[in-house]
Amino acid sequence: MAYDGIFIKSQIKELKIQLLGEHISKITQRSNKEVDFHIRKNSQNYVLTLSANPNFPYMLLSTNETKNLPTPPSFCMLLRKYLQGALIKNIKQIGFKSVTKNDDSLCLERIVKFEFENINENGDLSTYFIYFEIMGKYSNIIITDSSNIILDILIKSSIENKRLIIREKYSTKGITNKSDILTENFVGFMSSINEGLALASINNETIDIANIVAKKYAGLSKPLIMHIILEYFKSRRFKIPSESFNYEIVNKHFKNKDDYESFFIYLTESLNEILLNNNLFHPVINYKNEKPSDLYIFQLDTYQGEIETFDTINKCLDTFIENKYQDLNDTNDKKEIQNVIKSLYTKLNKKLDIYNKDLAKCKDTEKFKNFGELVSCFGYNLEDIKDGILTCKDYNHNDEIVHIPIDESLTVAQNVERYYDKYNKLKRTKDNAEKLIEETTIKLEHLNTIEHSLELPNDRNDMYLIKEEIIKYFDEANKFFSLKKQKIDIQSRKSIKQKSKKQSKNNINYNIHHYKSSSGIDIYVGKNNLQNEYLTFTLAGPNDTWLHIKNATGSHVIVKAPYEKLDDKTLIEAASLAAYFSEKKNETKATVDYTLRKELKKVKGKSPGFCIYHKNYSINVKPEILVEEI
Numbered sequence: 001m002a003y004d005g006i007f008i009k010s011q012i013k014e015l016k017i018q019l020l021g022e023h024i025s026k027i028t029q030r031s032n033k034e035v036d037f038h039i040r041k042n043s044q045n046y047v048l049t050l051s052a053n054p055n056f057p058y059m060l061l062s063t064n065e066t067k068n069l070p071t072p073p074s075f076c077m078l079l080r081k082y083l084q085g086a087l088i089k090n091i092k093q094i095g096f097k098s099v100t101k102n103d104d105s106l107c108l109e110r111i112v113k114f115e116f117e118n119i120n121e122n123g124d125l126s127t128y129f130i131y132f133e134i135m136g137k138y139s140n141i142i143i144t145d146s147s148n149i150i151l152d153i154l155i156k157s158s159i160e161n162k163r164l165i166i167r168e169k170y171s172t173k174g175i176t177n178k179s180d181i182l183t184e185n186f187v188g189f190m191s192s193i194n195e196g197l198a199l200a201s202i203n204n205e206t207i208d209i210a211n212i213v214a215k216k217y218a219g220l221s222k223p224l225i226m227h228i229i230l231e232y233f234k235s236r237r238f239k240i241p242s243e244s245f246n247y248e249i250v251n252k253h254f255k256n257k258d259d260y261e262s263f264f265i266y267l268t269e270s271l272n273e274i275l276l277n278n279n280l281f282h283p284v285i286n287y288k289n290e291k292p293s294d295l296y297i298f299q300l301d302t303y304q305g306e307i308e309t310f311d312t313i314n315k316c317l318d319t320f321i322e323n324k325y326q327d328l329n330d331t332n333d334k335k336e337i338q339n340v341i342k343s344l345y346t347k348l349n350k351k352l353d354i355y356n357k358d359l360a361k362c363k364d365t366e367k368f369k370n371f372g373e374l375v376s377c378f379g380y381n382l383e384d385i386k387d388g389i390l391t392c393k394d395y396n397h398n399d400e401i402v403h404i405p406i407d408e409s410l411t412v413a414q415n416v417e418r419y420y421d422k423y424n425k426l427k428r429t430k431d432n433a434e435k436l437i438e439e440t441t442i443k444l445e446h447l448n449t450i451e452h453s454l455e456l457p458n459d460r461n462d463m464y465l466i467k468e469e470i471i472k473y474f475d476e477a478n479k480f481f482s483l484k485k486q487k488i489d490i491q492s493r494k495s496i497k498q499k500s501k502k503q504s505k506n507n508i509n510y511n512i513h514h515y516k517s518s519s520g521i522d523i524y525v526g527k528n529n530l531q532n533e534y535l536t537f538t539l540a541g542p543n544d545t546w547l548h549i550k551n552a553t554g555s556h557v558i559v560k561a562p563y564e565k566l567d568d569k570t571l572i573e574a575a576s577l578a579a580y581f582s583e584k585k586n587e588t589k590a591t592v593d594y595t596l597r598k599e600l601k602k603v604k605g606k607s608p609g610f611c612i613y614h615k616n617y618s619i620n621v622k623p624e625i626l627v628e629e630i
Contacts (some may be wrong), residue, residue: 002223002224002294002295002296002300003056003058003134003221003295004108004219004220004224005093005108005109005110005218005219005220006091006108006219006220006224006271006274006275006297007221007296007297007313008059008110008112008134008219009093009275010281010297010313011059011313011314011317011437012091012092012093012112013560014061014312014313014314015048015059015061015091015314016090016091018041018046019039019046019048019059019061019088019091020088020089020090020091020571021087021088022039022040022087022088022525023039023040023085023086023087023088024037024038024039024040024083024084024085024086024088024116025038025039025040025085026084027076027079027080027083027084028066028067028068028069028072028076029069029072029073029075029076030049030067030068030069031053031069032069032073032155033051033052033053033154033155034049034050034051034052034053035049035050035075035076035141035154035332036066037049037050037051037067037083039088040058041406044063045063046061046062047061047062047063047064047065047066048060048061048065048535049061049062049066049594050130050132050137050141052132052140052141052154052155053139054136054137054138054139056321057134057135057136057139058134058317058321059112059132059134060314060317060318060321061314062314062318063241064318070525071545074152075141075152075153075154078143078151078152078284079143079152082118082120082128082143082151082431083116083118083128083130083143084118085118086116086117086118086120086128087116087117088114088115088116088241089114089115089116089117089120089127090113090114090115091113091114091115092108092112092113093108093109093110093111093112093113093115093490094111094112094131094172094452095109095111095172095180099386102367102571108180108181108182108217108218108219108220109176109178109180109218110133110134110135110218110219111132111134111172111175111220112131112132112134112135113129113130113131113132114129114130114132115127115128115129116128116129116130126145126146127145127146128142128143128144128145128146128151129143129144129145129146129148129170130142131144131170134174135175135176139155140153140154140155140164141153141155142154142164142170144170147169148169148170149167149168149170150165150166150167150168150169150170151166152166153166163175176218178215178216178217178311179192179216179217179218180217180218180219181213181217181218181219181220181267181268181271182268182271182272184217184268186260186261186264186265189260189262189264190257190261190264192212192216192217193209193211193212193213193214193260196209196211196212196215196216197212200212209225209229209254210222210225210226210229213225217343221242221292223294223296223300223302224296224300225267226300226301226302227300227301227302228266228267228270228271229263230302231270231299231301232263232266232270233253234269235266253362254420258584260370274297276392281297281298281313282297282298282299282309282319283295283296283297283309283310283311283313283315283316284296284299284303284307284308284309284310284313284316285307285308285310285316285319286300286303286304286305286306286307287305287306287307288304288305288306289307290306292319292320293305295316295317295320297313297583301524307575308443311460333467334454334463334514337454337463337466337467337470338454340452340470340477341447341450341451341454341470344470344474344476344477345444345447345448347476347500348440348443348444348447348476350442351436351440352437352440352441352444352628355433355436355437355440356433356437358429358433359430359433359434359437361429362426362427362429362430362433364426365423365426365427365430366423368419368420368422368423368426369419369420369423369427370394370396370397371404371419372416372417372419372423373396374390374392374394374396374402374404375390375404375406375412375415375416375419376412376416377392378390378392379406379415379416380412384426385406385408387404388404388405388406388407389403389404389405390403390404390405390487391403391404392404401489425480430553438603442605442606442607443473443474445607446473446529446607447474448553448608449472449529449553449607449609450466450469450528450529452553452554452582452583453466453527453528453529454466456527456528456581461511462511462527462528462531465510465511465528465530465531466528466530468530469528469530471528473581473607473608479531491507510526510530510531510534510535511531512524512525512526512531512539512628513525513526513527513531513629514532514629515573515577515627515628515629515630516627516630517521517559517569517570517573517574517627518569518570518573518626518627519567519569519570521559521560521561521566521570522559522560523557523558523559523570523573523574523577523627524539524540524557524558524560525555525556525557525577525581526555526556526609527555527581529607529608529609530608530609531609532555532556532608533609534607535556535558536556536558536597536600536611537600537602539558540558540560540597541560541597542596542597542598543562543596543597543598544558544559544560544561544562544596544597545559545561545562545563545566545571545574545594545595545596545597546556546558546592546594546595546597546599546600547559547574547575547577547578547592547594548578548592548593548594549578549579549582549583549584549590549591549592549593550590550591550592550593550618551591552582552583552584553582553583554578554581554582554584555577555578555581555582555584556578556609557574557577557578557581558597559571559574562596563594563595563596563617571594571619571621572621572626573626573627574594575592575594575619575621576622576623576624576625576626577625577626577627578592578623579592579621579622579623579624580623580624580625582623584623585623586623587623588622589621589622590620590622590623591618591619591620591622592618592619592620592621593613593616593617593618594617594618594619595613595615595616595617599613599614599615599616600607600612600613601613605615
């Protein structure tokens with residue numbers, strides 16, 4: 001990722017033009033790691049977002065509407081106290097060595113300092129600072145007063161070295177061991193190179209000059225250094241065929257001190273030219289396989305694939321985040337669901353162990369009932385009772401001789417009642433344990449189908465439905481899922497469904513995946529239990545063809561025609577989809593059952609989408625996708 005110090009410096013130039021002299025109209029938080037400052041300018045609403053998300057920290061000025069947390073966190077409330085209505089006085093990059101550095105022209109470190117001016121509670125004009133440390137997983141947002149005394153910190157859990165302490169002075173000391181390339185001399189640069197080369201040799205790694213420089217010097221990304229290395233060799237008319245001209249090859253051609261000194265001069269001159277020449281800025285996004293791969297303030301020589309250019313850096317970053325965060329959020333959602341499923345498995349299995357132990361304690365249930373009956377019959381014969389033991393024939397078990405303990409302090413009727421009480425108590429425990437074992441086993445089976453759904457190719461809506469299913473069918477999830485927002489979304493969604501029955505009957509809410517056979521017949525696929533339930537029992541007609549992998553977990557597939565009227569190619573295409581979206585995906589051949597939708601029966605108490613059938617045909621196919629999704 002090339003969101004480095006130079007990118008940030010160029011972005012700050014844009015922010016200064018847009019924001020200096022403007023007032024903060026509102027402050028909100030969309031998550032526990034993202035803060036939004038709202039600015040009203042020329043009848044247009046702007047949002048300055050500072051995101052300390054460890055996956056991709058960034059700052060962005062956009063006109064996008066934001067969704068806020070239901071209850072503003074304490075950090076947000078404190079920002080409102082000091083910065084609501086504040087004037088934005090300055091924005092600059094600062095160095096690690098000095099927080100109060102006035103000249104920021106040589107700073108490439110990824111720390112941005114925002115200066116605000118506002119009226120305090122005493123009616124005096126005060127200055128406040130926001131320090132945004134863009135440091136990957138250690139990113140953070142800090143607010144200080146005019147003396148740089150820390151008032152609050154956004155992410156307190158990330159503080160490991162106690163560098164950031166509330167009511168202490170803010171300092172960047174010890175934040176990194178990186179150097180500043182723009183104030184470096186060749187002796188220091190060569191020392192860094194030798195250190196990197198020695199480390200690569202010890203670890204038996206391929207020499208990578210770009211990686212060494214990027215790790216040693218602040219604010220430089222590896223893609224930028226790779227670009228400068230390639231430009232350096234091109235400027236020297238280095239004779240390498242263009243198709244094989246790459247940084248792995250050119251790295252091998254740094255042979256002696258003169259080579260490195262020549263490159264060091266070229267590197268520093270290139271960086272200074274980039275910083276001083278605004279005409280070089282033509283923000284781009286590099287796409288690979290139709291997905292955003294990287295972005296920078298100009299096109300790098302290392303980019304391969306499609307390039308999209310933008311007028312401003314913020315527009316470029318906004319587009320990149322919109323697409324990139326979609327993938328990041330999908331990945332994070334999947335990890336979150338996987339963690340919840342793992343926790344649910346653990347909790348349900350523990351419950352199952354407890355219920356099985358309770359059931360094991362009830363193995364003598366019928367024995368106590370039998371003892372009660374025998375004492376009722378033979379307990380009145382005192383000759384059969386010796387030393388508190390009743391010896392008699394068990395007429396329920398082939399007249400075997402049994403020895404039944406008798407409490408001689410009780411009457412025969414009371415002894416009978418005592419055994420029946422034990423029987424009834426164990427019977428209730430046994431019935432309850434068997435019921436709970438059955439319910440827990442069904443939940444574990446349901447959880448297995450959800451886990452399988454996660455392994456299928458899912459889009460954003462698919463993940464949402466999987467979350468919705470977990471919340472709806474697993475009360476235990478509330479202890480593991482941070483899903484208060486999702487619960488609100490679901491209630492909102494339910495109210496929308498109640499208002500518009502027509503909308504709930506189409507496939508928009510459930511996002512059923514739609515394919516077209518080579519014969520032009522509609523084929524629909526559900527990739528999770530809620531989609532399967534809706535597809536099979538709402539969208540499908542009674543005479544539509546229903547397909548499912550045989551004796552395994554998989555997707556429901558509906559073909560909008562009776563199987564008697566389907567051509568062989570359409571049946572194979574639909575069956576291949578059913579096999580592909582199943583547990584048998586990686587097998588060379590799989591058996592798929594198919595029947596009419598009207599032959600299916602729901603099973604009470606089972607997971608959504610679960611059904612049984614007794615009349616069907618089967619077909620063997622290769623699990624694959626033979627048709628395109630519409």
